[in-house]
Amino acid sequence: MRSSDRRRHSLWAPWPLVVLAIVGSLLFVVPLIGLLGRTPWSELGNLLGTRVVLDALRLSLLSSVAAALISAILGVPLAWVLSRVDFPGHSILRAMVTLPMVLPPVVGGAALLFALGRRGVIGGPIFDATGFVLPFSFWGVVVANTFVAMPFLVITVEGALSNVDRRFEDAAASLGASPLRVFRRVTLPMIRPSLNAGIVLAWARALGEFGATVTFAGNLSGRTQTMPLAVFVALESDRDTAIAISLVLIVVSLVVLVAFRARWWSPGDRDPAGEIGGST
Amino acid sequence: MFCLVTAVTVALCVSGCGGNNGTGLPGAVDAPDSPGSDSATGTIEVFAAASLADSFSDIEEAFEKLHPDADVRLNLAGSSALREQLREGAPADVFASASVAIFDEVASLDLVLGPTRVFARNRLRIAVPAGNPGGVEGIGDFDRDELALGLCSEGVPCGDLARQALEQNGVNANIDTNEPDVRALLTKIAADELDAGIVYATDVIAAGDEVTGIDIVGHSGSESAGEDAGGPATLEAIYPIGVIDEGPAAGGVRSLGDDVAQRILVDAGFVAA
Numbered sequence: 001m002r003s004s005d006r007r008r009h010s011l012w013a014p015w016p017l018v019v020l021a022i023v024g025s026l027l028f029v030v031p032l033i034g035l036l037g038r039t040p041w042s043e044l045g046n047l048l049g050t051r052v053v054l055d056a057l058r059l060s061l062l063s064s065v066a067a068a069l070i071s072a073i074l075g076v077p078l079a080w081v082l083s084r085v086d087f088p089g090h091s092i093l094r095a096m097v098t099l100p101m102v103l104p105p106v107v108g109g110a111a112l113l114f115a116l117g118r119r120g121v122i123g124g125p126i127f128d129a130t131g132f133v134l135p136f137s138f139w140g141v142v143v144a145n146t147f148v149a150m151p152f153l154v155i156t157v158e159g160a161l162s163n164v165d166r167r168f169e170d171a172a173a174s175l176g177a178s179p180l181r182v183f184r185r186v187t188l189p190m191i192r193p194s195l196n197a198g199i200v201l202a203w204a205r206a207l208g209e210f211g212a213t214v215t216f217a218g219n220l221s222g223r224t225q226t227m228p229l230a231v232f233v234a235l236e237s238d239r240d241t242a243i244a245i246s247l248v249l250i251v252v253s254l255v256v257l258v259a260f261r262a263r264w265w266s267p268g269d270r271d272p273a274g275e276i277g278g279s280t
Numbered sequence: 281m282f283c284l285v286t287a288v289t290v291a292l293c294v295s296g297c298g299g300n301n302g303t304g305l306p307g308a309v310d311a312p313d314s315p316g317s318d319s320a321t322g323t324i325e326v327f328a329a330a331s332l333a334d335s336f337s338d339i340e341e342a343f344e345k346l347h348p349d350a351d352v353r354l355n356l357a358g359s360s361a362l363r364e365q366l367r368e369g370a371p372a373d374v375f376a377s378a379s380v381a382i383f384d385e386v387a388s389l390d391l392v393l394g395p396t397r398v399f400a401r402n403r404l405r406i407a408v409p410a411g412n413p414g415g416v417e418g419i420g421d422f423d424r425d426e427l428a429l430g431l432c433s434e435g436v437p438c439g440d441l442a443r444q445a446l447e448q449n450g451v452n453a454n455i456d457t458n459e460p461d462v463r464a465l466l467t468k469i470a471a472d473e474l475d476a477g478i479v480y481a482t483d484v485i486a487a488g489d490e491v492t493g494i495d496i497v498g499h500s501g502s503e504s505a506g507e508d509a510g511g512p513a514t515l516e517a518i519y520p521i522g523v524i525d526e527g528p529a530a531g532g533v534r535s536l537g538d539d540v541a542q543r544i545l546v547d548a549g550f551v552a553a
Contacts, residue, residue: 110467118428119472135473136428136456215464218457219433225458232460236360237435 032250039247040240047244055222056230057248060207063138063226067145068203071153075202076195078150079157080183094158100212101151108147109215116143116216140217141224145206152205153198160194161187200260204253321349325371329359329378329519330461331402331438331480335548336376339541358436358461359383366391366524376521378402379437383520392522400519401551402480404441406494407469407487414475419496421476422446422453430465430477433458437517438465442478445496445515466491480517482549516551 013021040047047053082094100108114120116134118127127133134140164187172186173179188195210228217224219233227249234242328336333356340352355362355370359377366372366386375392376399377383386392408416414427422429431453432439439458446453456474459465466483468474470490484493496515546552 113468113471113473117471117473133428214460218430218468219459220455220457233433233435233458235364236358236433236460239364 035243035246035250038239039243043240044244044247047241048248050241052221052225052230053241053245053248056225056227056245059138059141059222059225060227060249063141063145064149064203064206064209066142067149067206068153068199070142070146071150071202071206072195072199074146075150075153075198076157076188079154079161080187082154083158083161097154098151100148105148105209105211105213106215109144109212109217112144112147112212112216116140135216136218136220136224138223141213141226144212144216145209148209148212149202149206152201153195156194156198156201157191160191164190196260200256204257207249207253321347323351323353324373325353325355326374326376327355327357327362327366327370327372327524328374328376329362329437330356330463331378331482331517332356332376332519333463334486335482335545335550338544338548342540342544360435360437372524374521375524376519378517378519379440380518380520382437383522386524387522391524393524397521398518398553399521400545400553402482402517402519402549403551404438404445404478404496404515404517405481405484406476406496407466407479407484407491408476408494409469409472409474410490410492412492413472416476416494418494419445419449419451419478422451422455422478425454427454427475428456428473429454430457430459430468430474431455432462432465432478433460436461438462438478438480441515441517445478448515449496480549485549519550519553 078097082090082097113135116123118124118133118135123134134143168190169182169186172182177185208228209226210232213224213226214229214232219225219229221230225233227245231242231245231249234245326336326340333354336354336356340354343352344350355365355372357365359379359382362375362377363382363386366375367389375383375386377386380398383392406416406419408414414421414424416427421427431442434440434443438461443453457465457468459468459477462479462483465474465477466479466487469477469479470487476494478496481493484491542552
């Protein structure tokens with residue numbers, strides 16, 4: 001496998017790089033060890049089998065998958081426009097799309113509340129007309145998750161689109177394919193590895209989302225309380241449960257990230273777009 | 281030995297010296313058995329419950345004006361979050377909790393060097409957005425399904441107290457969100473996204489015009505939460521304070537009990553203790 005070739009090369013790296021890399025990786029490994037050291041292993045089953053935890057797990061999986069799918073459905077066209085269309089305010093739009101990656105999620109959640117809440121700029125008229133309220137509902141969680149997760153997909157896919165060899169698209173168009181058909185049959189397959197990477201990144205971000213969710217969607221077990229919220233609440237009163245839930249979050253995330261990482265580096269993948277996704 | 285005496289004196293003064301000294305000046309208390317501790321210098325790390333945010337900021341300002349060499353640093357969070365930080369060895373000189381139970385848990389870890397003293401109390405009130413769009417009249421309305429209702433989450437003092445209040449009044453509450461702390465709950469009420477929530481009297485005052493307060497009066501029978509009915513004691517938060525680390529600067533915390541500090545607390549809506 002190409003991946004193992006690359007890793008073997010790194011063993012011959014200059015020692016200062018290796019030392020710094022070890023220090024860097026400790027930053028990620030040490031907290032995990034700390035968590036494992038406090039884990040109440042014998043009670044793990046009992047702690048995780050409770051109604052509250054199972055509800056949180058179900059809500060987390062559903063809302064993060066929904067957010068990743070919505071991110072793909074809306075984010076790919078957005079990335080395409082950012083990459084292919086020149087229009088006034090282009091760079092401002094791109095900055096705004098990536099803003100949720102920088103913004104404290106709580107700020108994003110508050111902004112969502114002021115826009116989509118029942119007194120919000122957009123949420124207000126909708127509430128008055130239909131009585132529908134996004135905050136404090138499952139779909140509020142999905143919106144908050146999508147808000148923070150979609151930028152990861154957009155920048156991944158946009159990077160890939162910018163690296164696509166445009167001659168393939170031109171050739172398809174010259175043979176009579178409509179622009180939409182070119183996009184579906186030529187562009188999309190070429191960026192597939194990056195799209196997959198973007199979806200997984202967006203999903204992972206959504207799974208860990210806390211600040212925007214609790215600010216916009218609130219916290220109610222069985223309706224809006226996802227795993228991160230359950231951890232936070234449990235930390236206040238029941239540390240063992242908090243650690244147990246954290247452990248589940250870590251295991252689920254690691255399994256998915258490792259599995260997909262392996263696929264991004266899959267042998268024979270010479271798509272330059274794949275490199276972009278892999279290095280994000 | 282000296283340190284212990286200082287710590288005890290300070291912790292007592294935190295609540296006790298206020299009424300007696302009458303100078304009205306923070307930190308101007310004479311304490312013959314702990315020489316030098318009334319001139320505060322250096323950094324004082326104060327861990328304080330989130331509901332104390334506004335008053336403690338004012339007290340900090342007043343205190344630092346009188347002690348230019350002292351630097352009070354406030355670490356504000358939910359009492360239970362502060363407990364976790366202290367448990368993990370966070371550096372603190374003073375701990376002001378919104379819950380006796382949480383304070384006692386910290387004390388049981390041998391982290392508090394002084395006795396528990398109460399310096400303020402805070403009544404629970406119902407907060408509704410200005411104009412009361414949900415038409416909330418009392419705690420009995422918390423079972424109305426069509427209202428968007430919030431509480432603090434369980435384990436947070438305001439959440440536990442609110443649940444006691446609901447239980448005492450026989451209300452089967454229909455809650456839409458359990459907020460991690462009282463300020464988060466207040467924000468959503470002030471934004472008119474919730475029709476009502478149970479917060480502290482101080483929060484209703486802090487929110488100004490955006491929020492209206494409604495007293496918690498039981499629908500079932502006892503029309504007054506009478507002083508000796510046994511109920512009211514659980515319907516208010518009790519704020520204990522103590523010295524965590526006597527340090528060189530901790531002498532200055534005594535000022536929390538004096539007139540200026542107590543006046544700031546009462547202005548903010550606390551009940552003097």
